[in-house]
Amino acid sequence: MNYQLEINNITKSYGDLKANDDVSLNIKPSNIHALLGENGAGKSTLVKVIYGSLMPDRGEMKWLGKPYSPKNPFDAREQGIAMVFQHFSLFESLTVEENIVLGLDGVRLDENFTEQIIKYSKQYGLDINPHQVVGDLSVGARQRVEIIRCLMQNPKLLIMDEPTSVLTPQEVSDLFITLRKLADGGCSILYISHKLEEVRQICSEATILRDGKLIENCIPQDHSQQELAEMMIGKKLIQLARSNINTGENIFSISNLSQKSDDMFGVDLKNISLSVMKGSIVGIAGVAGNGQDELMELLIGEITSPPGTLSFKGGDIGNLNSHERRQLSMFFIPEERLGHGAVPDMGLNENMLLSRPQKSQMTSYGVIDWQSVERLTQKVISDFDVQTPSSRMLAKSLSGGNLQKFMVGRELIQSPELLIVAQPTWGVDAGSANNIHQALIALADKGSAILIISQDLDEILTLCEQIHVLSEGSLSSAVDMKEDGLEKISQLMVGSES
Amino acid sequence: MNESLLINIIIGISIASVPLIFAAIGELVVERSGVLNLGVEGMMIVGALLGFVVQFHTGSPFIAVLAALLGGMAIASIFAFLTQFLLTNQVATGLALTLFGLGFSAFVGRGYTEETIQLITSTHIPVLSDIPIVGPLLFSYNPLVYLAFFMVYLVWWFLFKTKQGLILRSIGDNHDAAHAIGHNVIRYRVMAILFGGAMAGIGGAFLSLVQVPIWGEDMTAGRGWIALGLVVFSSWQPFRVILGAIIFGGITILQLHAQGFDIRISAQYLSMLPYLATIIILVSLRMRAKNKTNRTMPNCLGRIFHSTT
């Protein structure tokens, strides 16, 4: 069998941590091959080894039958291996053509080159304008730039890292058409994703990693989504469902909230309206870049809202900052952990102080009672299963899942009457995600109100009984889930965007 | 005001702007790569000292300028090593560089405070320099002046017309992305820092070799700091550096002449003008840009690059 890429017994350690432990996999020509695994399973490490960004400790690779050991990404690209990064390696202040030429070697920027870009864009149906500044582009357009940058290398292997996490359903279909065209043309694709339904749609083979080890090579279509997930996690998933939905009166409303974004690349919010009842979990779906960040800033209180737009327990809270809102029992968990929800260079105990309602008694007249803080920190650590050797562990040293559990615990321990959370399980391993979902359901069952903003449709569908969609700064009214809810949601997510 | 006085003023302004142009264009490249080097004053004064000392001992302006260039690069290399390899805080390291440079040059220069040297003479281009008015205005400067303007062009060409320049700008925009693609972030930044040191060195040498033929501990009088302000003023665009430098050169010269004109403001207040002008210009820039995101500032300016491999 002639493989495009053979990987044999690759091992790579960081100190004590074995990121890749004796991993082998083979990619056939013209195949779309999935690489599955949780965060921390070793996918990124393996891919960096293939792309020449990392040297393995042991093992070897063969490319097109010959030994292959790239010393840097230039070597990989020279051999015909290209990579589309998860978080896009684009330069916002530069134009599309400048961005593309930066990812290619041995080429200069001139009219010829610009013509080439247009040629490729037409050939693969990826619509872009070479002279636009990337900072002005939508997320979908940016990904098209990343992809064209790779395609112009005429690669034989294209590595795609979580390509659809920021796309609308329509953009995902378009992407799949492009990928099939590519594969038919002789280019293999290594497709990293945790969207199992998509993987089953487009990939002909899959390799599953867990904890750095190779678990299984299989054909995705032969298994159900559930089975694939369980292979990834290694244990059975608890089926979550909210059985006890008991909603009460209105506790929080947003009324006609509009806000122009200060940031040139930001999204303007238009007339957002929403009501949340006690005991209910309300979800705002939508892919990133549609105003979620801007809305969250207003909800937390980092930016003030006009009078009459935000009301909580009957009172106007528009001009209160986040600390003042917490005194009323409104709590928040932002999307970005390090740098926003937690200070990376401080310990967990110090990070407790970011959220300090009066009743927590961590401070009095501004003076900090460190013993109180320590007690509360320990409670969060034990109640929410945060894996950490000490309460003084620096936030940046915790894994994503554990830090998220800490942040969730920090807020939940205050028994919030309203909890607003963005991307509650983004980048979190399935076990921790499950814990967090259970905690949220338990909170709502006790009568608290929860507002969730999430890109993860599965999450929204699992937890929320009231669902809205945020698209280009506008919020839909609640979607009636009994009548073709899923389709309506997809339509709303696309909105009027071309 | 008579004609030859006006010509002299314009020539004076051009000359006063040269050290600022050198220092600022060097720092512009450094900041475009994402690094903030506050040590410009220190590098300039070291250049001034080395230029003076070498000229004193060798009488050769060419070697003196070369020495200043190398000296600026040498102490810039300390900054490069600390910030790029040991990941130190750029603000603190830049300040340390200034202090060290000031001390070092004062120390080595202690024996030269009484001496004078030969100034670099202006060039005389046959025919061109003799044209009335235009001749002295455009064609009778010493070579360093022409070099300054040429360096601005060279930097513009490098940044906007070459691939390496594009890579450097991309590093200043998003050093993580540049690294992921495979470009060597540290190498580009080190080269930029060394270039900045060389330029600051030459700028300093201009002070002691062309403007005043003596050496004094405080020769630079804050010009390095003004150069930093100029880089912001120019919105990191090379040709605007010339505009800013001329404005400052202009203020300095006019202030000197104003004292001669018997204007009834005491000398100290006039001397404050260049510094106050720097502040006012920085504020007015901001006032105009108040509602737009600052797109021209290199996004990674001052941030430490942590290689994850």
Add this chain to the structure above:
Amino acid sequence: MIRLIPRIENSNAMILLSPLLALTFTVITAYFIFASILVDIEVSSVFYTLFVEPLTDSYYISELLVKAAPLMIIALGLSIGFRAGVWNIGAEGQFVIGGIAGSAVGLYFYDVEGFWIIPLMAIAGILGGMFYASIAAFLKTKYQVNEILVTLMLTYVAVLFLSAMLQGPLRNPSGFNFPESRIFHDSALLPIIWQGTRVHIGLIIAILFSFVIWFGIKRHMLGMQIKITGSAPRAAKFAGFDDNKTVWFSLLISGGLAGLAGLFEAAGPAGQLTPGLPQFYGFTAIIVAFLARLHPLGILFSASLIALTYVGGENVQIDYDLPSSITQILQGMLLFYFLACDILIKYKVVLFKTIR
């Protein structure tokens, strides 16, 4: 190949060791540099005069304390701002303006006796420094103009202003036209706490402030606010801290303390307002703050160390006819090495075997 691996927790051992390492490296490097430049002088005796001799004599020690006090006061103020990411580089200018303001009050009452004059002068000094720093605070919060450039430019302006004042309104009317003020009368001079020396009450105030600030940083939410703003600005917003308030607070407190130090210098060791008031304390205090890793108690030590090099430097000047810039070189070098060794606290140095 040497690699830097981030540590999980900051190494406590290194927090104490790295300043000592930096000091050692500085001494060694300086030794070699001076040995090669100063051919006819015995370098080790120069070092003795620089570092050891000042500690042997009570007079020198007193002078050390005289110099340490203003460094402590200014550095304490700066350290707060630096923690918050507010870089007040122009403390020297605030020092001068505070000195002018406080001296002006003292000179105004030159024929009046009273115990209240000194406190009034001190308040004037603090307000003067605060006012001067507030310019930068205003420009930064309203127009996002970088405070480094503003405070620095204003320093040059302040020094020129001092000269203008001393040649104008504040000049001693019966002083032969020298650009100096009158000598302060008794009520305007700071009390001396160590009889027979110039050590004045400023030292006590400095030590007091250092404990107050230490308490504030460790046990008060204001301290957390400062630290969080400097470390993670978005998290500070999340916690409800107002960024503008933090900037104002940092600049006002560092400006006020610098101004106070300026007044202490004029009303203490100098006894009058002269053009010699600016002695680079404002800049050196920056080094003092960094050397102490911004820790209030550490500043007491680093200020004393730097003051030691000043006194030693003066003696070296007298004994060996070497310029005062020798001290500046040492201080610059010390800061370089300190920054370099600082990395050992956050990172482990590991030797890697390369593959292939």
